[in-house]
Amino acid sequence: MTKTADSVWNECLSFIKDNIKPQAYKTWFEPIKPIKIAGEALTIQVPSKFFYEWLEEHYIKLLRVALMKQLGNDAKLIYDVRMENTYSSNRPQTVKIPSSNRNPLKSQNVTVPLETKNRELRNPFVIPGLQKVKIESQLNPNYNFNNFVEGDSNRLARSAGMAVANKPGGTSFNPLLIYGGVGLGKTHIAHAIGVEIKDKYPDKTVLYISSEKFTQQFIDSVKSNTRNDFIHFYQMIDVLIIDDVQFLSGKTGTQDVFFHIFNHLHQNGKQVILTSDKAPVDMQDIEQRLLSRFKWGLSAELQAPDYETRISILQNKLFRDGVEMPEEIVDYIAKNIKSNVRELEGVLISMIAQSSFNRREYTLELARQIVDKFVKNTKKEVSIDYIQKVVSKYFDMDVATLQSKTRKRHIVQARQLAMYFAKRMTKSSLASIGSQIGHRDHATVLHACKTVDNLTETDKLFRKYVDDLTKKLTF
Missing domain, CATH: 1.10.1750.10 (DnaA protein, C-terminal DNA-binding domain)
Structure with missing residues (x-):
């Protein structure tokens, strides 16, 4: 019997229904429509981009198993995503997006990211001599300069980041330290620099890592007597990006090893990029010799975005998500959420979610309700x-x-x-x-x-x- 999109999807639903709660099934799977089947690829239509992202984040393993039962080990899933509130033609606009798990069973051929290996292996730094090895960059390609909105509050940091990306290790911005409060875009710029460098210089080894992960790796290397491997590993990096460097505070052993790694990279023309929630002058319990090196290059501060920048950030997010929203609502959000970019985007995501799930129009009243809840649930900073x-x-x-x-x-x-x-x-x-x-x-x-x-x-x-x-x- 020839399999159709409907028959395959109905069998998948039977399996899924047995493995999740009824409310979750009703919310996330009943609205999905099977569109077509071509070989081992099933195309399903989902109501919104938000919907698609939720499925990929929370139910991809379940979908994977259900689909393989019907289409075999090479099963593929393609989403037909209806873009919200686009009425430019009689027919709503849709975008086809392959699932990130297109070939789910062939996991033995997937390169395990460095941070995953660190959780599974006692010694993640097995290096044959000092030869270059393939290193996963840990970069998020969604954090790039194209979707980072420039304004007065971040212009210096963004410009310096672009200069470093164009000539890593070859500018006076080495190290480049980007500092500022929560949700202002430090991590975004750090990733964007790395993504741009990988694009321009594919042969360069770029590594992004949080300071907490760096510390844990160092502790593990001491326990397993592989401290030298740890140091050699980091000395091979061409562009080292360490996020939240303030968390090295009080960790003298980690600071000492980072001092030697930093010196080696700097002396060999390699680029170091750091982020912090404090300026070097405000960092406590960090050795002076390390702080003095943080000051060798450029320290660029990110401040809370002004009104014009907040408007631009919201409009950019709406454009990327294919959502149209009345100007008065965008203006209302920009005027009432002032502290950081993360909160701005959080309100917008809540608006889109409410509209998608409850079939509600974008109204000023809905915006007021969401902003009020958001402000109440967010610890207010005293000025x-x-x-x-x-x-x-x-x-x-x-x-x-x-x-x-x-x-x-x-x-x-x-x-x-x-x-x-x-x-x-x-x-x-x-x-x-x-x-x-x-x-x-x-x-x-x-x-x-x-x-x-x-x-x-x-x-x-x-x-x-x-x-x-x-x-x-x-x-």
């Missing part, structure tokens, strides 16, 4: 301005007096408390805090924080100040 106002009011003075040059004891203490809470409750750098509280330098802020810590332990009245202000600032 430095707000902290200064609360502290000034508590001590019965105005903000200008708090910021003044006077050395009167009660004013100095109020100023130190404002700096202390700004350091504790915001993501701002010490330099930025000092600049906003009376144009002081970062050393003054650091001294203020230490003074407050000491006085809190030794002075009962001062401890009461800290307790009272903590309650006022955290509602």
Whole structure:
């Protein structure tokens, strides 16, 4: 009997239905329509791009097994994705996307990524002599310069990243340190540089790794007595990208080995790219010799995007996802979500999901509901301005007096408390805090924080100040 798309998909559904909860089956599999079958390839239509991404992330193993039962080991799956709200013609626009697991059973031929190997093997650094070996870059191709929206808040970092990508190891931006708060695009730029370098220089060995993973690999190498293999492995890299380097803080052994790897790479004209949530001057418990090397190249700060950049980010995301949304809704989201790119895109994904699943139109009311929930569920960051106002009011003075040059004891203490809470409750750098509280330098802020810590332990009245202000600032 000749198999049809309908018959194959119905058999797949029977298997799937037995292996997941009824609600999940109803939500994610009932809306799917089989389109055609060609050899071992089945094409299915899904209602939206969001829908397709969810299936690939959560149900691909189940789909894989179901399909192989019907079409054999070489079974392939192709999605026919309906692009949301595109009414340019009488017929909705669709895009065909192959599943990322096109050839699922031939796993023995798949190169296991480095990070997966590290979990399975005691020694992931088996290197024949010092010959070059194939190294998986760990780069995410979705993070590239084409979909990174440039604005005043990130222009320096993006431009420096492009310069490094065009000439890795050949610019004065070595190392390139990109720093800033959560969700501002540090990891995106780091990956984008690596992706661009791999495109321009295919023979160069590029490796992206988090500092926590680097630390774990080092610990494993010490346990298995393969420390030298660990060092040799990293010395072979042409472009080393380490994410969240601030997590090396306090880890003296890892810092020491990274110091030697860094020196070798730098001296041999190799490129080092680092990301951090702090500027070098604000990093604590990191050896001075390492911090001095972080400052050899360029430190580029990423700041919260301004209104125009937020609009551009939203429009870019909508264009990439094939979604049309009224301008007033885009404007509303941009005006109400200001902190970072991740939250902006999170609201947009929630809007698209609500519209896809509940068949709701994009309305201002829907946007308000989602933004309100998002803001409530997101820990609100207290601003430095707000902290200064609360502290000034508590001590019965105005903000200008708090910021003044006077050395009167009660004013100095109020100023130190404002700096202390700004350091504790915001993501701002010490330099930025000092600049906003009376144009002081970062050393003054650091001294203020230490003074407050000491006085809190030794002075009962001062401890009461800290307790009272903590309650006022955290509602």
